[in-house]
Amino acid sequence: MSTTPTTLSEGWALDQAEAPIDPRATPAIQGRRDYMAGALRCLLLQKAGATREQLLAECAQFGKAVGTAAERAA
Numbered sequence: 001m002s003t004t005p006t007t008l009s010e011g012w013a014l015d016q017a018e019a020p021i022d023p024r025a026t027p028a029i030q031g032r033r034d035y036m037a038g039a040l041r042c043l044l045l046q047k048a049g050a051t052r053e054q055l056l057a058e059c060a061q062f063g064k065a066v067g068t069a070a071e072r073a074a
Contacts, residue, residue: 004048006050007050008038008041008042008055008058011044012041015037015041
């Protein structure tokens with residue numbers, strides 16, 4: 001994977017590799033951090049040329065996989 005992601009999935013993997021571990025963060029705080037990081041990643045991808053349609057399609061594909069074996073395998 002390149003260090004410049006072109007999809008949300010690549011951005012997630014890169015963020016996870018670089019994410020500092022904060023044992024003081026509650027699940028709610030960590031959830032908010034993850035949410036805002038995702039929103040920022042989406043905006044940066046659009047700035048880099050990703051289309052709204054591409055990002056919506058990726059989000060819809062992820063949504064369809066929620067709760068499935070494919071999601072658990074990822």
